[in-house]
Amino acid sequence: MASPSEQQRQKHVRGPSFTGPGGARPRAVQVLLLLLFVISWAAPLGLVALLGLLPPDLPRWLAGALTTAGVVGAGALAVLLLRWLLSGALGYESAIGLRIIRAERVPRGARVAFVWCVLIAVGGLLALSLGVTHLGLVIAVAAASFLGLLLLLVQYSSIFGTTSIVGVVLGVAALIVVQSVATGFQHEFERRVLGVYAHINVTRSTGMTEYRRFEAWLRTQPGVTGASPFVYYAMMLAPFDPEGGRTDDLRLASVLVKGIEPETAAQVIDLPQHLERGSGRAIPLEVLRSDFELMPVPDREADELPLSVAATPDPRGAGWYERAMEHYAAAPAVRKRIPGEIRSDLLDDDEWPEDVVSGSGSGGDDARFDASALPTIFVGATLAKELGLKEESLVMVVDPGSSFDSSSEPEFQYYRVVGVFQAGFQEYDSRLVYVHIRELQRFKYRGRDQVSGIDLRLIDPNLAPAVGGAIRAALPGREYSVLEWQNLNENLFKSIRFQKNIITIILSLVITVATFNVLSALWTMVVRRSAEVAILMSMGATGGQVARIFQVTGMAIGLSGSLAGVGFGLVLCWLVQLYGYTLDPEVYFIESLPVEISVTQIGWILGMTLAICFVATLPPSLRAAKLRPVEGLRYE
Known part of the structure; x- marks a missing residue:
């Protein structure tokens, strides 16, 4: 048995002892360290949850439990590393x-x-x-x-x-x-998706007639910085030569036409930047023009609207419908034409409406096609390259929906290209075109003043799920659809x-x-x-x-x-x-x-x-x- 002096010398050489009364302390420390070591192996679960690798169909309680276990495991690993540093590694x-x-x-x-x-x-x-x-x-x-x-x-x-x-x-x-x-x-x-699509869009399958009140209410929602109405419609587009008319090798392209309101569209999409990139210069959205007069449509009754929308006053003021109807009745008939009322395959000068024909000689002998009076359109850079389009080119936009019934002929309208945009996304640059919202209201809603929905832009795109959830909660039922940008290209x-x-x-x-x-x-x-x-x-x-x-x-x-x-x-x-x-x-x-x-x-x-x-x-x-x-x- 070693003497007391020998035991003291060994203790000095070997360093401080962790032995406590009855030897309980070292065993407790060992058990605690072993427990921390076992728990630390759950740390990879936190990494899996952070990377979003948990199965999407996993129950919420189980996903929360696994995430919590991962966080606890990471904490145990951190404690072990800290103990390792403090116990002599330095x-x-x-x-x-x-x-x-x-x-x-x-x-x-x-x-x-x-x-x-x-x-x-x-x-x-x-x-x-x-x-x-x-x-x-x-x-x-x-x-x-x-x-x-x-x-x-x-x-x-x-x-x-x-x-x-x-x-x-x-x-x-x-x-x-x-x-x-x-x-x-x-x-x-x-x-690039957010440059073309808004952060949130609220739509109604049969269209919105009360969209002005709806837009005013949406602008009051927390986090919303801009709102603008829109209309979507799938159509066909082809180049048009007013001198040669339609040719045998007519090139058609299937396009998605978006009707936008030039005054508010810049609040929700990055179209001005895309136009500057594609055309090489700044082009104001106001160059999109349409002389079409919409037929006013009264709002639905208050009991048919969501409570939040029904409680919002119309920004156009009291008596707006009567004033709008007076204005519509006084408008020239040529500005209220809808597809089917004019035949756009007529190339004789005396059969064109007065606003697209001008003459320089007596009797109209030198009459010619006046492209400056046509409504205008923005086309994508890839589409313009494929069809040989540039600014001031003329295009024909065809409504294929009207040709499904063999009893009617396709309806189409001519437009003048006033800008080429480049969103930087091949799918958009080759298939998307923009026109004034009234032009699509003319086709899709037969000239009635209603829209497909409202686009919204938020302070932070990541707020879309929260803001969309709040809007969805205020619109009971399935009449309205609220779609966040994350879901627009969810699979991608x-x-x-x-x-x-x-x-x-x-x-x-x-x-x-x-x-x-x-x-x-x-x-x-x-x-x-x-x-x-x-x-x-x-x-x-x-x-x-x-x-x-x-x-x-x-x-x-x-x-x-x-x-x-x-x-x-x-x-x-x-x-x-x-x-x-x-x-x-x-x-x-x-x-x-x-x-x-x-x-x-x-x-x-x-x-x-x-x-x-x-x-x-x-x-x-x-x-x-x-x-x-x-x-x-x-x-x-």
Whole structure:
């Protein structure tokens, strides 16, 4: 039995004891640490919930429980890491651990080669910034950046440390680049969809006659910054030559015509910016014109309207219907014509209405077609290219719905192109056209003053579900439909998110494989340094202190690789942005590869990598902690 002085000396060598009265304290600590370790394995559930990978048909209570378990698991992992830091990882264990991967000598010429790599990378980035876009230059900059990073690591890390770090660097860099491109795709799609469609649209299947009151009420809703009525109608469009008339090779295109109110449309869509991009100059929406006089339609009775709309006064004031009817009765008949009342296939000058014919000679001998009197239209850039249209071109818009009955002929109207827009989305640029809202009211509602619905724009697009839910709650029944922008292209957005999450999981496996390299290297190190471990333990180091030495080594590799991978990934993202890789818009809907760097994504990539590296250090650390000094010194 050791003497009291010997026990005191051993206690001084081995450090403070955690033994409490009756030995209860160490056991409680061990049980608590074991419990935290078990709970920490639920942390991936939080990552799965964050990425939106939970099945959509999962019950809400189960999804909430899994998310809560993930958050609790992440908290337990954070507590373990904090305890690991405070229990000695910042003491001499870190000094010994870092010494293991420190470079013993710098290879000759490494510094000179590193300087050359930096010069090549900086010069290439500068050339790309000045507009020199060449694929060979991009490859040279990427190769110089990676080689320079490798030479920098060799100067400060051993060969063992460098090879382990490089695997983590490549995994982190690949994940950052792919995440940035996927996020760029997702947000670019969202921006372009929101540029054409409003944040929310409220529609009624049979049309709205009380849309002025409805619009006034919607403008009072929290978060709403703009509102505008609209009409949608599927039609056919073809170029028109007033001198040659219709030809045998007439080109027709199926289009979606949107009737907008020029005075308020800019409040809900980005059409002015699209017109400037497509036509090369600013075009006011007011150039959309229509001389058609709508037939006034009285609002429905108050008991037929939602309570919120019925309580909203009409912005046109009392007696508006009587005044509107007087104005409509006094309007010329030619301005109240609806499709079917004029035959647009008549090319004789004396059969055209007076507002589209002008003459310069006596008796009308030199009569000609006056295009300036026609209503106007905006067409997409791709559609204009396919049909050979430009500003001041004439087009014929055909209503195919009127031709379904063989007893009637197709009804159509002529328009003058006054602007070409480019939304940057192939589907919109090749199929969407804009006209004055009264023109579509003429076709779809036979000249009656009613609309398909109201477009809304919000302070923040992400508020659409909340604002849409509030509007939906105020409109009982199924008479009205409230559609948020997320649901307009729901399948497209879901596929983008799904692909992004799948790619993230696959590339996370690359990081996991790289950490297995760290695990195997640490395990080999423990076996090769068993004598040094035995000496430390014989001098009084505990198993936990020895384990933390190798944990520090593994975490140093993980942290160095993560930070270097972030730097290399950002360089690659910058190269992709500067090069401007082009895409086929018919396949990808957009013209160039978008890249969007997110600090949040970089943060969770760093956290995930460090967590995987920490788990990879546990087996070799436990192996070192269980090593008996006598076995380590047996052959020394």
